[in-house]
Amino acid sequence: MRSPRTMISIGAALVSLALVLAGCGGxxxxxxxxxxxxxxxxxxxxxxxxxxxxxxxxxxxxxxxxxxxxxxxxxxxxxxxxxxxxxxxxxxxxxxxxxxxxxxxxxxxxxxxxxxxxxxxxxxxxxxxxxxxxxxxxxxxxxxxxxxxxxxxxxxxxYGEYVMVYYNKDLFQQHGVAVPKTLDELTKAMDTFVAKKITPLGMAGAEYPAGQLYYQLALSKADRSFVDNYQLYKGPVSFDADPLKYGAETFRQWVDKGYVSQRSASLKAEDMGTAFIAGKTPMIVSGSWWYGRFSSEIKKFQWGTFLFPGNKLNAGSSxxxxxxxxxxxxxxxxxxxxxxxxxxxxxxxxxxxxxxxxxxDLAKVTDLKNKELIANFAAITAADGLAFYPDWPVPGYYDVLVAGGQSLINGSKNPQQVLTELGKAYEQGVSEIENG
Missing domain, CATH: 3.40.190.10 (Periplasmic binding protein-like II)
Structure with missing residues (x-):
């Protein structure tokens, strides 16, 4: 999922290329x-x-x-x-x-x-x-x-990777919130934090995290055939119906309810991650690539993870x-x-x-949290639960997805407008690939 932040001008691309190539010889x-x-x-x-x-x-x-x-x-x-x-x-x-x-x-x-x-x-x-x-x-x-x-x-x-929910155990305990096992329980947990004037879900609209949440919500209503159609072009994909419609509409509802801050539209993934490390955020939805860093840098509170509640499919892959x-x-x-x-x-x-x-050699993996991380991934793969990432289907789609996520967060476009733009870019990309 991790992909370029924004479209860059040709001039900027050439400058960046020069920097990349600096010092490289034959x-x-x-x-x-x-x-x-x-x-x-x-x-x-x-x-x-x-x-x-x-x-x-x-x-x-x-x-x-x-x-x-x-x-x-x-x-x-x-x-x-x-x-x-x-x-x-x-x-x-x-x-x-x-x-x-x-x-x-x-x-x-x-x-x-x-x-x-x-x-x-x-x-x-x-x-x-x-x-x-x-x-x-x-x-x-x-x-x-x-x-x-x-x-x-x-x-x-x-290695493998997958999207999960990271949570601050201390904040959960302080506010009497239990680890949710269903999507309904997750929304009730977030309602509890909102009532305490705490934004429950850290977010970053300027990079990949917003797209991951949109996709996780869509996957809560999806099956394997949807994933095969969306990712592998095995059948048609509708952006006017569930599960994608549910993903976009529910994302915007979560913003309206205060689960996600409108100010996060301009934040990058690093901003979201460092806020969680600082103990300011009860939860974030993101990938296992954060796990090692959180283990190294979080010292002042207890934290844990759980799979996105109720989902049989999760964003993830090799x-x-x-x-x-x-x-x-x-x-x-x-x-x-x-x-x-x-x-x-x-x-x-x-x-x-x-x-x-x-x-x-799993016998030499000693940390209990790490064992849990590996076991959860094994459970997902055993159940054929890897659904890849929402920006994968066609070239250039990441930028379209980021723009859509920002629009859902700041309210500049409604969910249907966002879905229309996502659908147009998707269909054009698939056509170009299939028709050479």
Missing amino acids: QDDDAAQSGTGTFKLWHYESANGAMGKAWDKAIEVFKAEHPGVTVEFERKAFEQIQQNASMILASDQAPDLMEYNKGNATAGLLSSKGLLTDLSDEVTGRGWDKLLSPSLQTTARYDEKGVMGSGSWFGVPN GNLWVVPEQSKNKKLAYDFIDITMRPEIQTILGNNGGVPVNA
């Missing part, structure tokens, strides 16, 4: 074959997050196993890579390995343009496919049109993908690094720092 194909040279790695995970910690260790292992190779790791901003990926990967400045968002609109689009390496032989040869459940493989494989779920492997995930640019000059080194991140020792670091591993 590499030597022959050096790669001899086990020497330079290996360029980009990702955008924070150093104190689960993935950042695990991949830092993977870099250490890689260096030890490839003593003649110089590792050039750069931590990029998510939006920096997302906004400029096509330009970067079409140039000779591409890294050897890069973390990238999954879905039709992102990895699928790049694969359809021939910018990503087909990893199918490496996946089967190294046994990575045996470590990933079918639902996690969905986001790694794309057909010739860039539609996920079939075709060749163009990426490899090494984690972001390792992709190897077609222009990579050291592909063998990229494959070796991916392989290291799939090892149990690295996966267990993920599990012990708030990540959702795919191949950890």
Whole structure:
């Protein structure tokens, strides 16, 4: 779900691209074959997050196993890579390995343009496919049109993620609120906070969180056939009827009831997260990627999580993908690094720092909260409950979704107007993909 914040001008894009490419030089194909040279790695995970910690260790292992190779790791901003990926990967400045968002609109689009390496032989040869459940493989494989779920492997995930509710246990206890088990109980809990003049649900309209709430609400009225139609184009999708109508209308009702602040329309995900860390917010609805950071930074109150009450379907998927640019000059080194991140020792670091591993030694995951996080994900996948993310279906849809979420929060457009715009962009995007 995490995608670029806003559309940027061509001039700004070129400036940003120049910044991204600063300091990048060429590499030597022959050096790669001899086990020497330079290996360029980009990702955008924070150093104190689960993935950042695990991949830092993977870099250490890689260096030890490839003593003649110089590792050039750069931590990029998510939006920096997302906004400029096509330009970067079409140039000779591409890294050897890069973390990238999954879905039709992102990895699928790049694969359809021939910018990503087909990893199918490496996946089967190294046994990575045996470590990933079918639902996690969905986001790694794309057909010739860039539609996920079939075709060749163009990426490899090494963790899972899903959307849940984070809550401040101290605030719940202080105001006599129990953990809700149904959507009705959730609204009653939020009514209790509103009566105490507390905005119960932290939000960010300038980035992905608003879209996640809209989608979670829609999924409360959805089934697997809706997800297949919406994400995989297996059937028509109506933006004038439930479940999408319910999602947009209920979101706006929650704003009207004071569950979500109108001031959050301009906030970014970081603003929402830091407010929760500061103990100012009873709840947020967002992804498991926050888990490790909250574990590290929340010191003054007790917190926990629960699945979105009553939902059988939840936004979630495999984690972001390792992709190897077609222009990579050291592909063998990229494959070796991916392989290291799939090892149990690295996966267990993920599990012990708030990540959702795919191949950890669970006996060595010691924190009870982390065990619960992993168990909830296992329960979702076992029930075929991963519904991917609302911005995935077509390229450029993230920006349309963010604009719609902001409009629902600030009231500049009513739910039907928002749905009409979402529907128009969706149908146009699907038509372009299907008709080539």
